[in-house]
Amino acid sequence: xxxxxxxxxxxxxxxxxxxxxxxxxxxxxxxxxxxxxxxxxxxxxxxxxxxxxxxxxxxxxxxxxxxxxxxxxxxxxxxxxxxxxxxxxxxxxxxxxxxxxxxxxxxxxxxxxxxxxxxxxxxxxxxxxxxxxxxxxxxxxxxxxxxxxxxxxxxxxxxxxxxxxxxxxxxxxxxxxxxxxxxxxxxxxxxxxxxxxxxxxxxxxxxxxxxxxxxxxxxxxxxxxxxxxxxxxxxxxxxxxxxxxxxxxxxxxxxxxxxxxxxxxxxxxxxxxxxxxxxxxxxxxxxxxxxxxxxxxxxxxxxxxxxxxxxxxxxxxxxxxxxxxxxxxxxxxxxxxxxxxxxx
Numbered sequence: 001x002x003x004x005x006x007x008x009x010x011x012x013x014x015x016x017x018x019x020x021x022x023x024x025x026x027x028x029x030x031x032x033x034x035x036x037x038x039x040x041x042x043x044x045x046x047x048x049x050x051x052x053x054x055x056x057x058x059x060x061x062x063x064x065x066x067x068x069x070x071x072x073x074x075x076x077x078x079x080x081x082x083x084x085x086x087x088x089x090x091x092x093x094x095x096x097x098x099x100x101x102x103x104x105x106x107x108x109x110x111x112x113x114x115x116x117x118x119x120x121x122x123x124x125x126x127x128x129x130x131x132x133x134x135x136x137x138x139x140x141x142x143x144x145x146x147x148x149x150x151x152x153x154x155x156x157x158x159x160x161x162x163x164x165x166x167x168x169x170x171x172x173x174x175x176x177x178x179x180x181x182x183x184x185x186x187x188x189x190x191x192x193x194x195x196x197x198x199x200x201x202x203x204x205x206x207x208x209x210x211x212x213x214x215x216x217x218x219x220x221x222x223x224x225x226x227x228x229x230x231x232x233x234x235x236x237x238x239x240x241x242x243x244x245x246x247x248x249x250x251x252x253x254x255x256x257x258x259x260x261x262x263x264x265x266x267x268x269x270x271x272x273x274x275x276x277x278x279x280x281x282x283x284x285x286x287x288x289x290x291x292x293x294x295x296x297x298x299x300x301x302x303x304x305x306x307x308x309x310x311x312x313x314x315x316x317x318x319x320x321x322x323x324x325x326x327x328x329x330x331x332x333x334x335x336x337x338x339x340x341x342x343x344x
Contacts, residue, residue, distance in 0.1 A: 035171055036171045036172070036173075036174045036175045037174075037175075038294055038295075039171070039172065039175035039176075040174065040175040040176075040178075040179060041294040042287065042290045042291040042293075042294040043175065043176070043179065043183050043186075043287070043290070044179075044180060044182075044183060044244075044248065044249050044290075045249075045290035045293050045294055046183075046186065046283075046286050046287045046290040047180075047182045047183060047186050047240075047241055047244035047245065047248060047249075048073055048241035048242060048244055048245040048261070048264045048265075048268075049241070049264050049267050049268045049271060049286040049289060049290060050186055050189075050190065050241070050268070050271065050282065050283050050286035050287070051186060051189065051237045051238060051240050051241030051244065051268075052069040052070075052072070052073055052237070052238050052241050052264065052265045052267075052268030052269075053268040053269070053271040053272040053275070053282040053283070053285070053286055054189060054190065054193045054237045054272075054279055054282060054283075055069060055072070055233060055234030055235065055236070055237035055238045055241075055268075056069050056234060056268055056269055056272050057193065057197070057272045057277050057278075057279060057282060058193070058197075058206060058230045058231075058233040058234055058237070059230045059231045059233070059234040060210065060230075060272075060277070060331070060332060060335050061197065061206050061207055061209075061210045061230065061277055061332055061335075062206045062209045062210050062226055062227045062229070062230030062231070063209050063210040063213060063223075063227055063230075063332060063334045063335055063336070063337065063339065064114070064117055064118065064124060064227050064230060064231050064335070064336075065124045065125065065128065065335050065336045066110070066113065066124070066128055066231060066234050067124075067125060067128035067129065067132070067269060068109075068110075068113055068127070068128035068129070068130070068131030068132050068135075068265075069234065069238055069265035069266075069268050069269060070132045070135075070136075070261060070263065070264070070265025070266055071109065071128075071131040071132035071133070071134065071135030071136065071265070072106045072109055072110060072131065072135070072234070072235055072238035072239065072242065072265065073106075073238055073241055073242040073245065073261045073264060073265045074132075074135040074136060074139050074242065074259050074261045074265075075105050075106055075109050075135040075138070075139060075242070076102040076103065076105055076106040076238060076239040076240075076241070076242025076243050076246075077102065077139070077242040077243070077245050077246035077253055077259070077260060077261060078105075078135075078139035078142060078143065078246070078253050078255070078259075079098075079101050079102045079104075079105035079106075080098040080099055080101060080102030080105075080242065080243040080246050080247045080253075081098060081152050081155055081246050081247065081252065081253040082098075082101075082142065082143075082146060082152070082253070083097055083098040083101035083102075084097065084098030084101075084155045084156070084247065085098075085146070085147075085152060085153065085155050089153070089154075089155035089156060090155070090156050091156060092156065092158070092159060094155065094156060095155065095156045095157060095158050095247050096158070098155070098243070098247055099158065099243045099247050102239050102240075102242055102243035102246070102247070103236055103239030103240060103243065104239070105239065106235045106236070106238050106239030106242060107232060107235035107236050107239055108235070109131060109135065109235060110231050110232055110234055110235025110236075110238070111228075111231070111232060111235065112131075113127055113128065113131050113231060113235075114227070114228050114231035114232065117231075117338075118224055118227050118228060118231070118338075119224075121338040124336050125336070132265070136258070136259065139253070139255055139259060140255030140256070140259065143253060143255045144255075150254075150255035150256050151252065151253060151254045151255055151256060152252050152253040152254075152255075153252070154251050154252050155247070155251055155252065156251065157180075157247055157248060157249065157250070157251040158180055158181050158182065158247055158248050160178055160179055160180055160181075161178075161179065161180075161181055161184060162177065162178045163177040163178070180244070180248045180249070181248070182240060182241075182243070182244030182248040183248075185240060185244075186244075186283070189237070189240075190279050190280055190282075190283040191279075191280065193279035194278065194279040194280050197279060202229075205221055205226045206226060206229075206230055207332075208221075209223050209226040209227055209230070209334070210332030210333070210334055210335050211332050211333050211334060212333065212334065213334050213337075213339040214339070217339070217341050222341065223339050223341060224339075224341070238265070241264075241268075242261070245260060245261065245264070246260065267286075267289055268282075268286065270285070270289075271285035271286040271289065272285075273329045274329075276329050276330070277329075277331075277332075288318075289318065292318050
């Protein structure tokens with residue numbers, strides 16, 4: 001990991017933590033318990049954004065630009081609730097079955113996208129938009145067929161996992177060590193993704209596939225297979241993010257408007273660009289946005305004397321400011337370009 005990305009990840013987490021402390025100091029009546037609740041909420045809100053960002057890194061570093069992450073989150077959120085509801089929706093067995101079904105549905109969509117863009121060499125941007133638009137249409141349509149309306153009935157969410165002793169640590173204990181399983185998965189996935197990308201042979205193949213596919217081909221590695229693997233990973237990770245939203249947090253699929261996903265896939269793309277394709281930087285950027293999202297919810301709850309519309313703009317305005325300050329992010333040289341084995 002370069003010094004720049006290490007500093008970036010540290011700054012992002014520091015900004016979010018400082019924001020938490022400021023919120024604690026500024027708003028009267030805020031206790032350590034409420035700060036812990038706020039941090040826990042921020043981590044839960046980070047899940048869909050960060051998993052989409054991690055998936056986008058693997059796809060784009062392999063040379064395939066997957067802007068359909070929003071669609072993958074949508075289809076996962078819908079499929080998870082639909083399968084859980086079909087199994088009764090009230091048990092942990094149903095919730096976990098829905099969770100894995102969500103990953104499967106997202107992965108299938110990602111594989112379809114991979115075939116279209118890698119095998120048939122379709123334009124990756126157009127294909128990614130198609131994934132999003134298809135998911136944006138099919139999920140609410142499926143909801144109307146199953147439940148008669150665009151939103152589902154409530155189903156059981158995944159129970160929190162509590163780690164004894166560690167969960168008793170003041171403030172951070174209950175926020176981190178008494179959390180939804182998808183939060184633990186994210187805290188493992190971010191460093192694991194960094195390790196895979198930077199310390200394994202597969203990671204070197206992925207980076208070479210996006211930077212210099214001809215050299216990778218010359219070395220005897222099938223570029224198409226590496227790219228299929230990268231896009232498939234984006235589907236798996238986005239599936240966890242979508243399931244984490246519907247089954248880890250809400251316990252329902254909401255299909256109205258832009259659906260319950262509400263732009264989190266697009267923010268995920270911003271997060272990994274802000275993190276310069278570093279999984280840890282992407283996690284930090286995702287956590288920063290989620291912290292601001294949680295803060296605007298808190299501001300609306302306590303009534304800060306600001307118009308609700310203005311408060312709701314806080315996270316999105318921050319994204320614009322962040323993009324303006326980050327400057328140039330270098331995308332992989334061969335990202336978006338098709339490659340056939342043996343071509344000159």
